[in-house]
Amino acid sequence: MKIYIDGRFVSRKEAKVSVFDHGFLYGDGVFEGIRAYGGRIFKLKEHIDRLYQSAKAILLTIPLSPKEMEGVTIETVRRNKLRDAYIRLIVSRGEGDLGLDPRKCPKPSIICIAGKIELHPEEVYKKGLSLVTLATIRNIPQALNPQIKSLNYLNNILAKIEATTAGVNDGVMLNEKGYVAECTGENIFIIEGKELSTPPCYVGTLKGITRDLVLELGENLGLKVKEKVFTRYDLYNASECFLTGTAAQIAPVVKIDGRKIGKGVPGPITKELMKGFRDLTHREGVEVY
Numbered sequence: 001m002k003i004y005i006d007g008r009f010v011s012r013k014e015a016k017v018s019v020f021d022h023g024f025l026y027g028d029g030v031f032e033g034i035r036a037y038g039g040r041i042f043k044l045k046e047h048i049d050r051l052y053q054s055a056k057a058i059l060l061t062i063p064l065s066p067k068e069m070e071g072v073t074i075e076t077v078r079r080n081k082l083r084d085a086y087i088r089l090i091v092s093r094g095e096g097d098l099g100l101d102p103r104k105c106p107k108p109s110i111i112c113i114a115g116k117i118e119l120h121p122e123e124v125y126k127k128g129l130s131l132v133t134l135a136t137i138r139n140i141p142q143a144l145n146p147q148i149k150s151l152n153y154l155n156n157i158l159a160k161i162e163a164t165t166a167g168v169n170d171g172v173m174l175n176e177k178g179y180v181a182e183c184t185g186e187n188i189f190i191i192e193g194k195e196l197s198t199p200p201c202y203v204g205t206l207k208g209i210t211r212d213l214v215l216e217l218g219e220n221l222g223l224k225v226k227e228k229v230f231t232r233y234d235l236y237n238a239s240e241c242f243l244t245g246t247a248a249q250i251a252p253v254v255k256i257d258g259r260k261i262g263k264g265v266p267g268p269i270t271k272e273l274m275k276g277f278r279d280l281t282h283r284e285g286v287e288v289y
C-alpha cells in the first residue's frame with residue numbers, strides 16, 4: 001500500500017504523522033471519503049470542492065490547488081493499482097504546540113489513502129436496515145456546522161456507539177428541535193406515495209454528494225422531489241425509507257424503533273433508485289488509467 005503524505009508516497013509502515021499535529025491533538029482538520037468504481041473516481045470534483053469549502057470554513061489554507069489535489073487523488077489510486085477503491089483525503093492543521101492556536105501550525109499536512117472498500121454484506125441491502133432513534137442529537141449548526149467535514153467526528157461516533165449498543169445497523173439523529181437530521185454517517189430519505197424527500201441542510205444535515213445525486217435521480221424517475229423538515233412520525237408512516245452515502249451508496253431501511261416501514265422489505269422506488277445509482281457509477285467518473 002502506498003500512502004501519499006505531503007508530496008511523497010510512502011509505505012503503510014512509514015505513513016506517520018506527528019503527535020503535535022493538531023489533527024491528532026484536537027481533530028483540527030478536514031477530510032473527504034471518495035469512491036472509485038471500475039477505474040474511475042466517482043464525483044471527484046464534487047468531493048474536492050466540498051473539501052475546500054470545509055477548509056475555508058475553518059480558516060485552513062490548503063497548500064495545493066484543487067486541480068493539484070485531484071491529481072494527488074488520481075495518482076494515489078493509480079500507484080495502488082486499484083479499480084474499485086475507497087479513498088480518504090485528509091488535510092490536517094499540521095504540527096503546532098500544545099495550545100489551540102492554529103497560527104502556530106505553519107504547514108497543513110495533506111494525506112491520501114486509497115484502499116479496498118469494506119461493504120456492508122450484500123444481505124443487508126437485500127433485507128434492509130433496522131434503525132433506532134438516538135438520544136445523541138446532531139451537532140447544532142450554530143455551534144459546529146455539520147457541513148464542515150472535520151476530523152472531529154465524535155458527535156457521529158457517539159451516535160454510532162449508541163446504535164451498535166442497541167443492536168441495530170444504524171441510528172437516526174435528530175436536531176435540537178426534534179426534527180430528523182440524518183444518520184450517523186449517511187443522509188436519510190423518505191418516500192410517501194410519489195414524493196421523495198430528505199431534510200434540508202439547515203436542519204443540521206451534511207449536504208451529501210450521494211444525497212444530491214439521488215435528488216436528481218428521483219426527478220428523472222418522475223417523482224415529486226422535496227427538501228422538507230419532518231419528524232419521527234413521518235419516518236414511521238413513510239411508504240419507503242433509505243440512507244445514502246459514498247460508502248453505503250443507497251441502503252434500504254425496513255424498520256425504525258420497532259415500527260415496520262412500508263411492507264417491511266426494500267421498496268420498489270428505493271430499488272429503482274439503487275439501480276439508477278449503480279448504472280451511473282458504472283458510467284461516470286474521472287478515469288484513473
Ligand code: PMP
Nearest residue numbers: 185186187206208209210245246
Ligand atoms: N452525513 C454524514 C455525517 C457523513 O459523514 C456523510 C459521509 N460523508 C454523509 C452524510 C453522506 O455524504 P456523501 O454522500 O457525500 O458521502
